[in-house]
Amino acid sequence: xxxxxxxxxxxxxxxxxxxxxxxxxxxxxxxxxxxxxxxxxxxxxxxxxxxxxxxxxxxxxxxxxxxxxxxxxxxxxxxxxxxxxxxxxxxxxxxxxxxxxxxxxxxxxxxxxxxxxxxxxxxxxxxxxxxxxxxxxxxxxxxxxxxxxxxxxxxxxxxxxxxxxxxxxxxxxxxxxxxxxxxxxxxxxxxxxxxxxxxxxxxxxxxxxxxxxxxxxxxxxxxxxxxxxxxxxxxxxxxxxxxxxxxxxxxxxxxxxxxxxxxxxxxxxxxxxxxxxxxxxxxxxxxxxxxxxxxxx
Amino acid sequence: xxxxxxxxxxxxxxxxxxxxxxxxxxxxxxxxxxxxxxxxxxxxxxxxxxxxxxxxxxxxxxxxxxxxxxxxxxxxxxxxxxxxxxxxxxxxxxxxxxxxxxxxxxxxxxxxxxxxxxxxxxxxxxxxxxxxxxxxxxxxxxxxxxxxxxxxxxxxxxxxxxxxxxxxxxxxxxxxxxxxxxxxxxxxxxxxxxxxxxxxxxxxxxxxxxxxxxxxxxxxxxxxxxxxxxxxxxxxxxxxxxxxxxxxxxxxxxxxxxxxxxxxxxxxxxxxxxxxxxxxxxxxxxxxxxxxxxxxxxxxxxxxxxxxxxxxxxxxxxxxxxxx
Numbered sequence: 001x002x003x004x005x006x007x008x009x010x011x012x013x014x015x016x017x018x019x020x021x022x023x024x025x026x027x028x029x030x031x032x033x034x035x036x037x038x039x040x041x042x043x044x045x046x047x048x049x050x051x052x053x054x055x056x057x058x059x060x061x062x063x064x065x066x067x068x069x070x071x072x073x074x075x076x077x078x079x080x081x082x083x084x085x086x087x088x089x090x091x092x093x094x095x096x097x098x099x100x101x102x103x104x105x106x107x108x109x110x111x112x113x114x115x116x117x118x119x120x121x122x123x124x125x126x127x128x129x130x131x132x133x134x135x136x137x138x139x140x141x142x143x144x145x146x147x148x149x150x151x152x153x154x155x156x157x158x159x160x161x162x163x164x165x166x167x168x169x170x171x172x173x174x175x176x177x178x179x180x181x182x183x184x185x186x187x188x189x190x191x192x193x194x195x196x197x198x199x200x201x202x203x204x205x206x207x208x209x210x211x212x213x214x215x216x217x218x219x220x221x222x223x224x225x226x227x228x229x230x231x232x233x234x235x236x237x238x239x240x241x242x243x244x245x246x247x248x249x250x251x252x253x254x255x256x257x258x259x260x261x262x263x264x265x266x267x268x269x270x271x272x273x274x275x276x277x278x279x280x281x282x283x284x285x286x287x288x289x290x291x292x293x294x295x296x297x
Numbered sequence: 298x299x300x301x302x303x304x305x306x307x308x309x310x311x312x313x314x315x316x317x318x319x320x321x322x323x324x325x326x327x328x329x330x331x332x333x334x335x336x337x338x339x340x341x342x343x344x345x346x347x348x349x350x351x352x353x354x355x356x357x358x359x360x361x362x363x364x365x366x367x368x369x370x371x372x373x374x375x376x377x378x379x380x381x382x383x384x385x386x387x388x389x390x391x392x393x394x395x396x397x398x399x400x401x402x403x404x405x406x407x408x409x410x411x412x413x414x415x416x417x418x419x420x421x422x423x424x425x426x427x428x429x430x431x432x433x434x435x436x437x438x439x440x441x442x443x444x445x446x447x448x449x450x451x452x453x454x455x456x457x458x459x460x461x462x463x464x465x466x467x468x469x470x471x472x473x474x475x476x477x478x479x480x481x482x483x484x485x486x487x488x489x490x491x492x493x494x495x496x497x498x499x500x501x502x503x504x505x506x507x508x509x510x511x512x513x514x515x516x517x518x519x520x521x522x523x524x525x526x527x528x529x530x531x532x533x534x535x536x537x538x539x540x541x542x543x544x545x546x547x548x549x550x551x552x553x554x555x556x557x558x559x560x561x562x563x564x565x566x567x568x569x570x571x572x573x574x575x576x577x578x579x580x581x582x583x584x585x586x587x588x589x590x591x592x593x594x595x596x597x598x599x600x601x602x603x604x605x606x607x608x609x610x611x612x613x614x615x616x617x618x619x620x621x
Contacts, residue, residue, distance in 0.1 A: 026420070029420050029421070030421070032413070033414065033421070033429055036410070036414060037429050037433060040432060040433050040435070040436070040496065040499070041435065043436075043448065043451055043496065044435055044436065044447060046450045046451070050450060060460065060462070061462060062461060062462045062467050063450060063462075063464075064464070064467070088299055091303045092303065095302075095303035098311065099309075099314075100310075103310060103311070103313075103314045106318070107314065107349070108346060110318060110341075111342060113342060114342035114343040115343070118338070118342065120339035120343075128607065128611060129355065130350065131607050131610055131611070132600065132607060133350060133358060134603070135553055135557070135599055135602075136354050136358045136596070136600065137557050137579065139580065140358065140360075140593070140596055141354060141357040144357050145352075145353060148352075159310075162310055163353070166349055167349045167352070167353030168354070170346055171350065171354070172550060172553070174346060175546070175550075176546060176550070179542060179543075182617050183542065183617060200322045200338075213508045217505055221501060221504075228441060230440075230441070261446060261449070268443025268447075269443075272439055272443070275437070279437075280431070283427065283430075
């Protein structure tokens with residue numbers, strides 16, 4: 001679809017989704033969506049309200065009663081959580097999460113391209129193995145890998161966690177990218193080959209730009225999984241407070257203060273900030289025609 | 298200081314992987330004779346992924362299969378004893394039924410909600426679309442500890458007469474009912490736990506399906522509209538067929554997450570009241586009952602369950618290759 005045609009359909013009063021403006025249908029769409037969004041958001045609103053309530057109130061009355069007694073608002077939970085060493089943990093979480101997102105995406109994209117567009121022996125068998133490994137729970141890997149790490153002496157290093165997250169995210173990334181990269185039209189790759197480009201150039205100059213929506217989508221999820229992970233961090237970073245990530249900091253906070261559910265509410269909100277920033281900054285890549293336009297001309 | 302160390306770590310990690318691929322490719326070009334290059338290059342592309350998955354997943358998986366034929370401490374071979382236990386134990390039968398319910402309900406409902414939001418939001422202006430999608434996505438940003446706290450505020454139970462702090466019971470009591478300990482009700486507590494998973498995963502389905510819908514060429518929709526198709530017909534006959542492969546991918550991904558789900562159960566009911574599932578039982582067998590043989594047999598069972606889905610996916614990939 002050309003830019004002119006797109007501009008034309010906009011000008012004739014058609015919304016981005018292509019539905020004619022006005023009418024009952026539009027209100028049905030809005031109503032259904034509003035209901036879904038309300039149901040989905042209500043639990044989180046409960047958490048948000050609770051995070052501003054005193055400990056006593058959280059445990060004795062429903063969060064919705066807060067709205068009728070506005071005197072009880074407090075920042076206590078937030079100050080307690082922030083004083084508990086969340087700053088360092090934030091930096092550590094970034095140092096863990098960013099490479100743990102970029103490394104598997106790049107390695108998986110290369111592998112997916114090879115599975116989709118290169119000929120080599122054992123291609124199908126290897127791919128079956130990758131898909132099969134999707135279901136292996138990462139718990140089975142913890143003990144053998146921990147043994148390997150202690151013989152290499154890298155437990156408690158960022159590298160240990162990067163590689164673990166890379167491996168655990170890899171089968172899904174290969175699976176999703178293989179699906180996406182494999183559906184790109186053959187002509188695009190063939191014509192680049194005719195122009196004398198090798199696989200390496202085709203990958204960087206064509207495949208990566210064309211795959212941005214899939215890469216961005218996967219990046220969001222891999223980042224979220226790593227950011228919110230507690231299990232891998234506990235096992236491979238260990239008890240070293242210098243490198244503890246936010247989920248560990250949150251857990252330590254709980255450990256030192258007993259059953260402090262009211263602190264969890266504030267902590268959950270503080271740790272949510274970064275994933276939301278990632279989501280909003282990557283969301284703009286899901287634009288209509290980003291790939292269709294360049295492929296289909 | 299801390300910030301600098303972290304920054305260096307990020308640059309080293311991200312730069313390292315780029316340099317690795319570049320160096321491997323350059324090595325193939327410079328060091329190998331021409332006739333070997335085409336044979337070696339696929340292994341440059343695939344090598345790092347294969348190596349890391351081999352060490353971190355394939356080796357432990359093979360080891361798991363080996364140990365599923367051994368005793369509690371993985372010392373002696375016991376033949377099929379663990380699988381015999383798997384097939385005959387009544388508590389295992391119960392968790393398998395639960396897992397089956399999870400497999401049937403969660404991927405389907407998550408995909409349906411995700412697709413509904415993606416399609417409906419696509420009809421709004423960009424600003425409202427982003428607002429609606431962000432709110433559905435919100436649960437994905439919450440750590441598991443946070444999610445369990447949130448649902449605690451929904452399902453909480455207090456004895457009759459006391460103020461209810463759980464939303465569900467507050468509504469129920471207001472309607473004249475007696476407070477119910479929701480998560481103890483064996484008839485439907487599985488579904489209440491599934492709601493948590495669906496709440497967490499619908500955002501995932503929505504993001505990927507929304508991206509797919511936006512890649513459906515506008516002219517195919519426009520052509521159908523000119524032919525007089527209604528919006529509902531356009532959705533089922535034009536949009537859905539074109540995003541089918543995305544639906545399969547999203548459904549499969551959620552299915553796999555469902556097979557591995559243990560933390561929701563561990564934190565809420567601990568597997569009591571008939572809510573246990575295979576992945577949680579694996580943790581119980583391995584770390585509490587200390588029976589490595591039975592634990593690994595459960596994982597082998599999970600792997601076997603997914604074979605049909607693997608076949609479907611591989612067929613689809615073959616069809617994709619034949620098509621182009």
